[in-house]
Amino acid sequence: MNARLQVRLDIHYDGFELKVDLDVPARGVTTLFGPSGSGKSTLLRCLAGLERSRTGFIKLADSVWQDESAGVFLPTQQRPLGYVFQEPHLFNHLTVRGNLEFGFKRTPVGERRLDWNQVIGLLALSHLLDRKPQHLSLGEQQRVAIGRALLASPKLLLMDEPLASLDIARKREVLPFIRKLHDELSIPVVYVSHSLQEVLQITDTLVLMRDGKVIANGPITELCSTLELSQYxxxxxxxxxxxxxxxxxxxxxxxxxxxxxxxxxxxxxxxxxxxxxxxxxxxxxxxxxxxxxxxxxxxxxxxxxxxxxxxxxxxxxxxxxxxxxxxxxxxxxxxxxxxxxxxxxxxxxxxxxxxxxxxxxxxxxx
Amino acid sequence: MSDIDFTPVWLTLQLATVTTVILLLLSTPLAWWLAHSRSRWAAIVEAVVALPLVLPPTVLGFYLLIALGANGFVGGPWSELTGSSLVFSFSGLVIASVLYSLPFVVQPLQNAFMAIGRKPLEVACCLRASTTDAFVSVMLPLAKRGYITAAVLGFTHTMGEFGVVLMVGGSIPGETQVLSIAIYEHVEVLDYSAAHVLSAGLLGFTFIVLMMVYIFNRRFPVHER
Structure with missing residues (x-):
C-alpha cells in the first residue's frame, strides 16, 4: 500500500504559469492549500485531463494517465476519477436518481467498487431520489454531486472547494459526509481549499501552493509546525x-x-x-x-x-x-x-x- | 375556391422540412464551434453566417444563381455528377434555403450553447461519458429550448422566403413554385381570392407555430446551470 500520485506539470497561459513537481501518497486526503490564483484548481483540472500541459506526467499508482514524452494522454473519460466541483453542477434535466446513475451506468460492472446502497446510505440520499435537482437545497445538491462522483467508482476523487458555495450551516451539513468518505472508503482524495479550518480534520497530506508553485508538502501535523511555513x-x-x-x-x-x-x-x-x-x-x-x-x-x-x-x-x-x-x-x-x-x-x-x-x-x- | 392549386403548400412544407433537418445537423457543430472558439476566424465566420439577415435576398439569390448554374463552382460538378441542373430545381432551392435560413438556426443554438457553457460536458466526461455521449445525453437535452427555437425559426423563415427562391428557383409548378411565389403570381393575375386563401393560411400557420414556441419557452424556462 505504498501507491503514490506523481504529478509533473508545466503549463502557461494568459501570463500564468503552473509549474509543479509533486509526489504524494495515493491514500487519504491530500489537500492543495493556497490563496486564489495559486493554481490549485488548474492542477486539479490537469489531473482530470480537462487541461493539457505540453510537458506533463501524471501517474496514479501503476497507471500512467499522462506522459507527454511518450505521447500518452488519457482523455478525461478514460481516467477513473470522480470530480466534485465548487458548484454542484447537477444535470437539471435528470432527477437525482438519473444524476446518480449517470456515471454508475457507464461503469462496467466488473469495475464497480462501490455499492449503490452503500453510497446512498452514506450520503443520506434515499429520500431525494425522485426529486429534481432544482428543488434541492445547495447542501443536498452537493451531497448528490459527491454521490454521483463516487458511484462512477473512481480511483481518485478530486474535490475543488466543494464547500465554498455553501453557507456555514450547509457546510456543517456536508462536511461530516466528506469526513465519512475519508473514514469509510479507501479512495484517495485530492482536495482543494483556501480554508485551513475546513480541511484540518480531513487532511493527511498538505500541499502548500502559491503563484503556481508548490512551496511545501508533507503530513499536515509536521508541516504546520515549521517556522518557515508559518509566514505563508x-x-x-x-x-x-x-x-x-x-x-x-x-x-x-x-x-x-x-x-x-x-x-x-x-x-x-x-x-x-x-x-x-x-x-x-x-x-x-x-x-x-x-x-x-x-x-x-x-x-x-x-x-x-x-x-x-x-x-x-x-x-x-x-x-x-x-x-x-x-x-x-x-x-x-x-x-x-x-x-x-x-x-x-x-x-x-x-x-x-x-x-x-x-x-x-x-x-x-x- | 375549388380551383385553387394546393401543390405549392405541400412543396413549401417539404422544402421547409428538408431545409430544417439539414440546418439542424449542419448548425450544431458550427454553433458549438462559434460558441466556444477563441480563434480569430470565429468572428469572420459569425459575420458570414449573419449576412443573410441583412443582405437583400436578390443579392444572395444572384450569387447563388451564378454558383449553382451550369458553369458555377457548385452547379458545374453537380451537373457532371447527376446530369441535372441545380438552378430551377428543388435541390437548388434546398441549398439556397439552407444558406438563407442559416442564421435563424445557428444563432439560437449558439446562444443556447453559450448559456449552458462547457461545464456540463466536463462533468459528464468526468463520469466516464465520451465526448459524443456527453453531447447527446447532456448537451442536447439542456439545449432543448434552443433547438426548438432554432427549428421553428428555420422552418417558418424558409416557408416565408421569396426573393432567393425567385432568383434561383423560378416558378415551376410542383418543382420550385412555393407558396410565396404562388401568392405573388395570383396577385399578378388579380386572382385576389386565391391570394387571400394562401396568404391567410400562411399567416395563420406561422403565427400559431411561433406562438406555441413562445408559450413553450415561457412555461419551460431554460435549465439553469
Missing part, C-alpha cells in the same frame, strides 16, 4: 495536534483531550470518548510564561515547554514566532517586546499558555 499561513499559522478525546465536561461546555504533550481543554466536541481529534492551536493564541502561574489564572491550558527556535521576519516589526517543544512542536506568536523582557533563548524551559477558546477545529468559527 499568516493569521492561520499554528500547530496541528493529533489528540484523543478523554472526557467531556458538558456543564462547562468543554472536552478534555490528551496528546503526546499532555492534555488540553477544547470546546465540547460531539463525539465519543476515545475519538481522535485534530486540534489547531493558533500561534497567536499561545502565550509564554517563564514560571508556572502559581496564582489562580483563567487560562485553562498550561503546558510545560522548551524553546526550540526563535524566528522573526522583517515584514513583521512587532512580533516573532517561537517554536516550542511540548512533547510535540507548538508554535507561539509573541511580541518582540515580550521576547526582549523574557530574554528567551533556545533550550530554555518555559510554560505555554493556551486559552481553551482559542482552539479551533473544522468549522468551529471562533
Amino acid at each position: 499561513l499568516g493569521d492561520m499559522s499554528g500547530s496541528v495536534l493529533t489528540t484523543t478525546v478523554a472526557a467531556h465536561e458538558p456543564e462547562f461546555g468543554l472536552s478534555r483531550v490528551t496528546f503526546n504533550g499532555g492534555q488540553l481543554y477544547v470546546p465540547i466536541q460531539d463525539c465519543d470518548v476515545g475519538h481522535a481529534l485534530r486540534v489547531h492551536v493558533l500561534a497567536r493564541n499561545v502565550g509564554i510564561a517563564l514560571e508556572k502561574p502559581q496564582v489562580a489564572t483563567s487560562i485553562l491550558n498550561i503546558l510545560e515547554a522548551k524553546v526550540m527556535e526563535i524566528a522573526g521576519s522583517d515584514a513583521d516589526k512587532h512580533s516573532v514566532q517561537i517554536k516550542l517543544d511540548v512533547g510535540v512542536p507548538l508554535l507561539a506568536n509573541i511580541s518582540r517586546k515580550s521576547l526582549h523582557s523574557l530574554m528567551l533563548e533556545p533550550g530554555q524551559k518555559v510554560y505555554a499558555l493556551i486559552k481553551a477558546v482559542s482552539l479551533t477545529q473544522a468549522l468551529v468559527e471562533i
Whole structure:
C-alpha cells in the first residue's frame, strides 16, 4: 500500500504559469492549500485531463494517465476519477436518481467498487431520489454531486472547494459526509481549499501552493509546525495536534483531550470518548510564561515547554514566532517586546499558555 | 375556391422540412464551434453566417444563381455528377434555403450553447461519458429550448422566403413554385381570392407555430446551470 500520485506539470497561459513537481501518497486526503490564483484548481483540472500541459506526467499508482514524452494522454473519460466541483453542477434535466446513475451506468460492472446502497446510505440520499435537482437545497445538491462522483467508482476523487458555495450551516451539513468518505472508503482524495479550518480534520497530506508553485508538502501535523511555513499561513499559522478525546465536561461546555504533550481543554466536541481529534492551536493564541502561574489564572491550558527556535521576519516589526517543544512542536506568536523582557533563548524551559477558546477545529468559527 | 392549386403548400412544407433537418445537423457543430472558439476566424465566420439577415435576398439569390448554374463552382460538378441542373430545381432551392435560413438556426443554438457553457460536458466526461455521449445525453437535452427555437425559426423563415427562391428557383409548378411565389403570381393575375386563401393560411400557420414556441419557452424556462 505504498501507491503514490506523481504529478509533473508545466503549463502557461494568459501570463500564468503552473509549474509543479509533486509526489504524494495515493491514500487519504491530500489537500492543495493556497490563496486564489495559486493554481490549485488548474492542477486539479490537469489531473482530470480537462487541461493539457505540453510537458506533463501524471501517474496514479501503476497507471500512467499522462506522459507527454511518450505521447500518452488519457482523455478525461478514460481516467477513473470522480470530480466534485465548487458548484454542484447537477444535470437539471435528470432527477437525482438519473444524476446518480449517470456515471454508475457507464461503469462496467466488473469495475464497480462501490455499492449503490452503500453510497446512498452514506450520503443520506434515499429520500431525494425522485426529486429534481432544482428543488434541492445547495447542501443536498452537493451531497448528490459527491454521490454521483463516487458511484462512477473512481480511483481518485478530486474535490475543488466543494464547500465554498455553501453557507456555514450547509457546510456543517456536508462536511461530516466528506469526513465519512475519508473514514469509510479507501479512495484517495485530492482536495482543494483556501480554508485551513475546513480541511484540518480531513487532511493527511498538505500541499502548500502559491503563484503556481508548490512551496511545501508533507503530513499536515509536521508541516504546520515549521517556522518557515508559518509566514505563508499568516493569521492561520499554528500547530496541528493529533489528540484523543478523554472526557467531556458538558456543564462547562468543554472536552478534555490528551496528546503526546499532555492534555488540553477544547470546546465540547460531539463525539465519543476515545475519538481522535485534530486540534489547531493558533500561534497567536499561545502565550509564554517563564514560571508556572502559581496564582489562580483563567487560562485553562498550561503546558510545560522548551524553546526550540526563535524566528522573526522583517515584514513583521512587532512580533516573532517561537517554536516550542511540548512533547510535540507548538508554535507561539509573541511580541518582540515580550521576547526582549523574557530574554528567551533556545533550550530554555518555559510554560505555554493556551486559552481553551482559542482552539479551533473544522468549522468551529471562533 | 375549388380551383385553387394546393401543390405549392405541400412543396413549401417539404422544402421547409428538408431545409430544417439539414440546418439542424449542419448548425450544431458550427454553433458549438462559434460558441466556444477563441480563434480569430470565429468572428469572420459569425459575420458570414449573419449576412443573410441583412443582405437583400436578390443579392444572395444572384450569387447563388451564378454558383449553382451550369458553369458555377457548385452547379458545374453537380451537373457532371447527376446530369441535372441545380438552378430551377428543388435541390437548388434546398441549398439556397439552407444558406438563407442559416442564421435563424445557428444563432439560437449558439446562444443556447453559450448559456449552458462547457461545464456540463466536463462533468459528464468526468463520469466516464465520451465526448459524443456527453453531447447527446447532456448537451442536447439542456439545449432543448434552443433547438426548438432554432427549428421553428428555420422552418417558418424558409416557408416565408421569396426573393432567393425567385432568383434561383423560378416558378415551376410542383418543382420550385412555393407558396410565396404562388401568392405573388395570383396577385399578378388579380386572382385576389386565391391570394387571400394562401396568404391567410400562411399567416395563420406561422403565427400559431411561433406562438406555441413562445408559450413553450415561457412555461419551460431554460435549465439553469
